[in-house]
Amino acid sequence: MLQEPTSQTGTDHLIALGLRYIAFARDNPPMFAVMFDTTERHPQSPEGKAALAPLAEALAALDARNRLRLPPDDALRVTWAFVHGIAQLQAGGMLSFQGLGDDALRALMRPVLSGGITG
Structure with missing residues (x-):
């Protein structure tokens, strides 16, 4: 899912990857949970x-x-830690992250993800 090609660069590309990651976690909760279970x-x-x-x-x-x-x-x-944290908080039912659409998530991610990019 995260390997779809994109013409975006910089912050927009990172946000697009983050949105796809968060959507995967939201749409596939059992698989998302298994992905981070290190018991096996x-x-x-x-x-x-x-x-x-x-x-x-x-x-x-x-x-x-x-x-x-x-x-x-x-x-x-x-x-990864930042975006994974958002995905985990949504998956865990944290009310402050429930029901956030892509526009709201972009608004949350942009200042953080653009902070490490120049230009």
Whole structure:
């Protein structure tokens, strides 16, 4: 799902990836829960790393254009943790995150995700 091609770049591309991640978590709660259950697998599985590839590639492209303010590995951790947190809060039924549409989520994500990008 996260590997769909996009013509967006920079913050808009990161937001689009984040929205797809959040939508996946919302639309597939049992699978989303299983993805982060490490009782039957190593927490650094090849599948887990592959799932982060679209985000890693987007950040590497920004880094190649000197548009990241932090190292790509750090940007990956922070960006994923932020978006995953929103997905987890929605999945957990936190009222402050329930019923937020894409426009509201974009408004939440833009200032945070654009903070690490120059230009």
